[in-house]
Amino acid sequence: MNFSRRTLLKASAAMTFVGGVAAPHVARAQQAEFTFKFANNLPDVHPLNVRAKEMAAAIKTETNGRFDLQIFPNNQLGSDTDMLSQIRSGGVEFFTLSGLILATLVPAASINGIGFAFPNYESVWKAMDGELGAYVRGEIAKANLAVMDKIWDNGFRQTTSSTKPINGPDDFKGFKIRVPVSPLWTSMFKAFDAAPASINFSEVYSALQTKVVEGQENPLALIATAKLYEVQKYCSLTNHMWDGFWFLANRRAWEKLPEDVRTIVAKNVNAAALKQRTDTEKLNATTRDDLAAKGLIINQPETGPFRDKLRQAGFYAEWKGKYGDHAWDLLEKSVGKLA
Numbered sequence: 001m002n003f004s005r006r007t008l009l010k011a012s013a014a015m016t017f018v019g020g021v022a023a024p025h026v027a028r029a030q031q032a033e034f035t036f037k038f039a040n041n042l043p044d045v046h047p048l049n050v051r052a053k054e055m056a057a058a059i060k061t062e063t064n065g066r067f068d069l070q071i072f073p074n075n076q077l078g079s080d081t082d083m084l085s086q087i088r089s090g091g092v093e094f095f096t097l098s099g100l101i102l103a104t105l106v107p108a109a110s111i112n113g114i115g116f117a118f119p120n121y122e123s124v125w126k127a128m129d130g131e132l133g134a135y136v137r138g139e140i141a142k143a144n145l146a147v148m149d150k151i152w153d154n155g156f157r158q159t160t161s162s163t164k165p166i167n168g169p170d171d172f173k174g175f176k177i178r179v180p181v182s183p184l185w186t187s188m189f190k191a192f193d194a195a196p197a198s199i200n201f202s203e204v205y206s207a208l209q210t211k212v213v214e215g216q217e218n219p220l221a222l223i224a225t226a227k228l229y230e231v232q233k234y235c236s237l238t239n240h241m242w243d244g245f246w247f248l249a250n251r252r253a254w255e256k257l258p259e260d261v262r263t264i265v266a267k268n269v270n271a272a273a274l275k276q277r278t279d280t281e282k283l284n285a286t287t288r289d290d291l292a293a294k295g296l297i298i299n300q301p302e303t304g305p306f307r308d309k310l311r312q313a314g315f316y317a318e319w320k321g322k323y324g325d326h327a328w329d330l331l332e333k334s335v336g337k338l339a
Contacts, residue, residue: 032068127334155219
């Protein structure tokens, strides 16, 4: 499947129908032996949901209709914090969540978001498919959640603004920026002397539109699919964090599934994650021109001064202390020395 900008634009035209995406599953769910809900915070046209639909169809086929996966995108079932509560209680069975937000429950899960740590995708997958990812999954399991092996890609995060481009760390001083509800984001932007505000993603567009904040930071694919270019003027390609989505399961619901069904589900979820990674990397690479055509003024600052500022502010030393030497050593195995 070639997930192109044309595909994105065609799908965006159908966004008015997002509210009904789960409806076609209702009749089939009554015939299935197992019906699981999969909630996420992304638009219906995002690569994660495109691949999730394929994945759901494949699972249904391979289980001979025994397992029906209902997909609820775009915060239909609540904010990230709402859905995290639901995955723990069993209100939903599956949920994809950024490790940086999951860190409110599993502190180690945010380590992939250390500012300016990953220079490229090669270093990301070396870490997250290797020892660091295995360590984080072990910590998630301790929180009584099940988690799939492969993390899904949310891309490198960029900074948008309605007031000015970000050319260097000094441009963050006093900058009112929306960040997810996560201590790591707040800590990093405070190290830049910015004014971070923790706001759930479902409220980001309105916060930008009403000037509650000047800017926000997200991967290009999400800036495009959520149409944030409508309420922002500048996009600075800071690449300040890499972010991904862990595919979480309610442990009780997951362990109740027969082993053969679990095997089919896990195989398809992990295969879809790998395809979605390719989709997202390609989309982020092509979306830059599309966003520029929509009016965003794009610049690409050097990352070295930002990393130097974080080091001088004690950011890396502080978070090394929080994660512990073992986790930090696993990170530095893939990205080199930080602290």
